[in-house]
Amino acid sequence: MAHPLQLGFQDAASPIMEEFIHFHDHTLMIVFLISSLVLYIIMAMVSTKLTNKYILDSQEIEIIWTVLPAVILILIALPSLRILYLMDEINDPHLTIKAIGHQWYWSYEYSDYEDLGFDSYMIPTNDLSPGQFRLLEADNRMVVPVESPARILITAEDVLHSWTVPSLGVKMDAVPGRLNQTAFITSRPGVYYGQCSEICGANHSFMPIVVEALPMKYFEDWTSLMLEDA
Template identity: 50%
Template sequence: MLGAPHAWGMGLQQAGGVLKEVIHDFNQMVFWIIVVITIFVAALLGWCMWRYRAAVNPVPSQTSHNTILEVAWTVVPVLILIVIAIPSFRLIYFADQPREADLTINVQGRQWYWHYQYPDNGNFSFDSYPIADSDLQPGQLRNLAVDNPLVVPVGAAVRVITTGHDVIHSFFVPSLGVQKYTIPGRALETWFQADREGTFYGQCNQICGTNHWFMPIAVRAVPRAEYDAWVAQARTRFAQGQGPGWPAGDLPQAVASVAAPAPQN
């Protein structure tokens, strides 16, 4: 599966995990409630315009303070909001944290790239930089492909602990239904679960600086055996947190321009 926007796409991105499926269900419920309300209001306005037009109703009614009508247009919206609120609160609670996490990953947002740490697999860490346009390979997506994707096993509940290194960023992967701020000095928790093998893309959606748009996220979901093999290789490659994927002197110019720290106010 490829979790990414596509040309002429409508609606939400295809769900790649259980959390996004629940978000889809809630979105569909609210959408059809809005459709029914819109049709009802439009029909009511049309009926009033036709039934009470001046040609057939030259003497308008002076009726006011209709108790039944006032109670109805107060109670009905309240009931609609309750119908929306109950599943909304359930979704917020469900998305807050996993019951039994299979894996924990620390995510740190930096200007302007991501730093990942795997405390459950030897505590290795690495940086994830965007791939410049000039270095893109066939099949890689512009402004979304990265040198070192976040790798997770298919079907695993992944606890994500976010923090910020400099300013507020946002860890946002639409097809997995996960979004959490990375705030300096604070540790926040969320989770996701990729139920399909594939690559799921996201980006920081906070205005975190001049180049905040140049901060893509790639989550690669692989079978457990392939994940275990990747972990064994990653422990050596990223020993003692010696990422990123390129040595600093070999970074493409476009990446090097955004990797330098920005002055702080």
């Protein structure tokens, strides 16, 4: 598991996040090549007398600087559109969870189970155990099975919130009166942290999101335990 405070992307824990990282590297390489070319042209114009600084017309250069940017934009747009369509695909989810944003905590309802729901509050700093992360730990984690498509229905009770887990590549606004949906598949067991990404009031930074991915056997044990306690 990546440290949640590290610089750069967290380690990908879902196929969509892997696609995001690949697209980021692809686009960054294009930006690097363009920057290198522009820097080379500037240095050549300044440092050598072999270039004509007062050229007024060049059909070939105009064609190049018109066609080349169009090709570069296509190289960026095609993989970007592919990822957008992949994000919208929600085919036969194995689990549906409703996440509701409140000021300032989250509540979760497991639609496939009767009476399985709970609130998730941030653990105060004074109550943290050794090794737990400040402002990121919650008393009740949202538990999902590994390698199973999970659909998340997201809404809010009061103001705008945003349900965001970076390592899963998930970010969706929680809007009062509207039900948004997204989906993800966890690639491996682990605990994945996120926070509300919408400025929702005084305690905006105190409503963390904790997703715990468990193998199916342990997930079923967890649901049985939760239903017994309900």
